[in-house]
Amino acid sequence: MNSLGKNFVLVASALFFVLCLSGEACYCFMRPMSTLDTLAYVSLLDGGGRKAFQEAGKTCAVHVPGPHNGCDISDSRAFKTVAAYSPADYSTFVRFYRVMPLYMWSAYAIQHLFRVNSFVALRIISSLSYLLIALALALWLGEHLPAPFACLGALLIASLPPVLDLGKHLTPDALSAALVLMVIDTIYYRARNLVLQLAMLIILPLSRPDNLIFCALVGAVLIYRATPSFRPLITRLTGLAAGCILFDALLQKMTRALPYTILFIHSFINFWAPPSSYSKMYISFHDYLYALISYGSRSALINFPLPILFSVLALACVSYSRPLRDLVFVSMATAFLHLILFPNMEERFYTWYLVIAAAACTCLLGEVLSVKQSWSRVLSDRPVAKSASAGL
Numbered sequence: 001m002n003s004l005g006k007n008f009v010l011v012a013s014a015l016f017f018v019l020c021l022s023g024e025a026c027y028c029f030m031r032p033m034s035t036l037d038t039l040a041y042v043s044l045l046d047g048g049g050r051k052a053f054q055e056a057g058k059t060c061a062v063h064v065p066g067p068h069n070g071c072d073i074s075d076s077r078a079f080k081t082v083a084a085y086s087p088a089d090y091s092t093f094v095r096f097y098r099v100m101p102l103y104m105w106s107a108y109a110i111q112h113l114f115r116v117n118s119f120v121a122l123r124i125i126s127s128l129s130y131l132l133i134a135l136a137l138a139l140w141l142g143e144h145l146p147a148p149f150a151c152l153g154a155l156l157i158a159s160l161p162p163v164l165d166l167g168k169h170l171t172p173d174a175l176s177a178a179l180v181l182m183v184i185d186t187i188y189y190r191a192r193n194l195v196l197q198l199a200m201l202i203i204l205p206l207s208r209p210d211n212l213i214f215c216a217l218v219g220a221v222l223i224y225r226a227t228p229s230f231r232p233l234i235t236r237l238t239g240l241a242a243g244c245i246l247f248d249a250l251l252q253k254m255t256r257a258l259p260y261t262i263l264f265i266h267s268f269i270n271f272w273a274p275p276s277s278y279s280k281m282y283i284s285f286h287d288y289l290y291a292l293i294s295y296g297s298r299s300a301l302i303n304f305p306l307p308i309l310f311s312v313l314a315l316a317c318v319s320y321s322r323p324l325r326d327l328v329f330v331s332m333a334t335a336f337l338h339l340i341l342f343p344n345m346e347e348r349f350y351t352w353y354l355v356i357a358a359a360a361c362t363c364l365l366g367e368v369l370s371v372k373q374s375w376s377r378v379l380s381d382r383p384v385a386k387s388a389s390a391g392l
Contacts, residue, residue, distance in 0.1 A: 013148035020155055021134050028167035029127040031066040036073050036082070038064075038122065038170040040097045045107055045118035050090035054083045056118070063119035064170070081272060092275035096263060098255040102179075102206035103172035122170040129174035130167030134158040136181035137359055143189050144363040153362040160358070162351045169348055176207040177352040180214065184356070187222070188323050194226045198240075202247065209251060210342065214334040216244045221326045264288070264342065268295055296343030303350045307335070310357035314364045321367075324360050331356045 039060065043053035057074035064071055073079050085093060098104070103125070111121040137154035145153060157163065166174045183204060187197045198219050204211035219240050227233040251257070261283050266273070268291035273281065314328050335353040342349075 010147055013151050017138065017151035017155055021131060021158065024134075024159065024164065025127045025131050025167065028130050028164065029123050031168055032064050032069060032119075032123050032126065032170055033066075033165065033168045034060055034064045034070040034073065034119075034170050036076075036078055037097065038070075038119075039073070039079070040082075040094055041104070041107070041122060041170070042118040044094060044097060044104060045111060045121065048091070048094060050083070050085060050087050053090065053094075057083060060119070063117060064123075078271070085275065089275040092258075092278060095256050095258050096266070099209045099251065099257045100172045100207060101251075101255060102203070103175055106175065119170070126167050126170055126174045129178040130158070130163075132178035133163065133166070133174070133181055133355065136178065136185055137355070140181065140185045140189070140359055141362060141366075145366040149366065153359075153366075157355060157358045157362070160354070162347050162354055166348055166351045171348065172207055173348040173351065176204070176211060177355060179204055179207050180211065180352050181355065184327065187218070188327070194222060197222055205247065205251060209248070209257070210338060212244060212248055213337050213341075214330065216240065217330045217334055218327075219244075221330055225322075225326070260341075264291070267342070267344065292340065292343055295345055296339055299339060299343050299345040299350075302345060303347050304335070304339075307350065307354040307357045308332070310354070310361040314357060314360035316364070321363075324363060328357060328360050 039053055039056040042056040043049065046052035046056070057079050060071035060074055061069065082090070082093060106125055107118070107121045110116070110124050111118060114121075114124070116124070134154050134157075137157055138150050141150035141153045144150075166177060183200050186200055191197050191200065201215040201219055204215050220237060223236045223240060224233065227236055258278065262278050262281055265281050265283055265287070266278075269283065269287050270281075311328050311332050315325060331353050335350055338349065
C-alpha cells in the first residue's frame with residue numbers, strides 16, 4: 001500500500017472514531033441518570049443547604065431529561081427522609097459527599113464558566129469524562145496496536161453498556177475512571193522518573209477517596225520494580241505507606257469527611273439512622289460479616305464475571321509485557337479489596353476495572369496475533385521481499 005493509501009486509512013479511521021465517539025458522548029449528555037447522590041452534589045453546588053436539596057428533588061425531572069433519568073428518587077422514602085432532616089442534621093449528612101473535591105471544583109468551574117445550572121454542569125462533566133475515557137483508551141491501545149485497530153478497540157470498549165452508563169451517571173465515577181486511565185497511560189508509557197510517577201498518583205484520590213487503594217498498590221509495584229536492593233525497598237515501601245496514611249488524613253481533614261465506619265453503617269447497616277446519632281454508632285464484626293455476605297456476594301456475582309474473564313485472558317500469555325501484567329493484577333486486587341471494604345452492588349463502582357481488563361485483553365490479542373507487525377508490513381511502501389533483496 002502506497003503512502004497515499006496509508007494516510008487515507010489513518011484519516012478515515014480517525015474520523016470514524018471521532019464521529020462515533022461524539023455521538024455516544026451526546027447520547028450520554030441527552031440521557032443522563034441521577035441518583036440520591038446527584039441531588040446531594042447539586043445541593044452542594046447551590047449552597048449546601050437542605051433547601052437546595054429539596055429544590056433539586058423537585059426540579060430534577062426538568063433539568064435531567066430522558067426516560068431513565070432516575071428522578072423518581074424524589075418520591076422515594078430515602079429522599080423524603082433526607083429532605084426532612086433538620087438543617088444541622090443535613091449539614092452532617094452532606095459531609096458524605098464533600099470527599100470528592102476535584103469533582104466539585106470541576107463542577108464549580110463549568111457552572112460559572114458556561115453560566116449553566118448545577119444539573120447541566122454535572123451532565124457536562126460526565127459527558128466530557130466519557131470522551132476522555134475513550135481517548136485515553138485509544139492512546140493506550142495505540143502503544144500495542146496500529147492506529148486503526150487502536151481506535152476500533154477503544155470504541156468497542158467505550159461502547160460497552162457499563163461504560164456508557166458511567167457517562168450517563170451524574171456522579172464522580174466517570175471522572176474518576178477517566179483520570180485513572182490517563183494516569184496509567186502517562187505512568188507506563190510517558191513518564192520514566194519514579195518520583196514523577198508517584199506524584200501523578202496523588203491526583204486520583206481527589207476524584208474518589210477509595211482510589212487511594214489503587215494508588216498504594218500501583219506505587220508499591222512501581223517501587224518494587226525500580227528497587228533491586230532489599231533494604232532500600234523496605235524503606236521506600238514504608239515511606240509510601242506513611243505517605244498514603246498522611247494524605248488520607250489530610251484529605252479527610254480538608255473535606256471534613258465522616259469516618260469510614262459511619263459511612264459503612266450508613267450504607268449497609270442502618271441508612272435511616274438520623275445524623276445526630278452518628279457519633280454514637282459503632283460497627284461490630286457481626287454487622288460487618290452480615291453486610292459482606294448480603295451485599296458482597298451479590299456484587300461479586302453481578303459485577304465481576306466479565307472483568308475476571310478479561311483478566312484471565314490478559315494473563316494467559318506468559319510472554320505478555322510485565323507492566324501490563326502488573327497492572328491487571330493490581331486492578332484485580334484493588335477491585336476485590338474494594339468489595340471487601342465497601343461491598344456496594346452498584347456497577348459503576350467497578351466499571352473502571354472492567355475497562356482496564358478489557359483494554360489489557362485487547363492488547364494481548366494484538367500481540368498474540370502480531371497485528372502490529374502484519375499491519376506495518378501491509379502499509380509498507382515497498383514489498384518485504386524487495387526490501388530484503390535490496391539489503392542483500
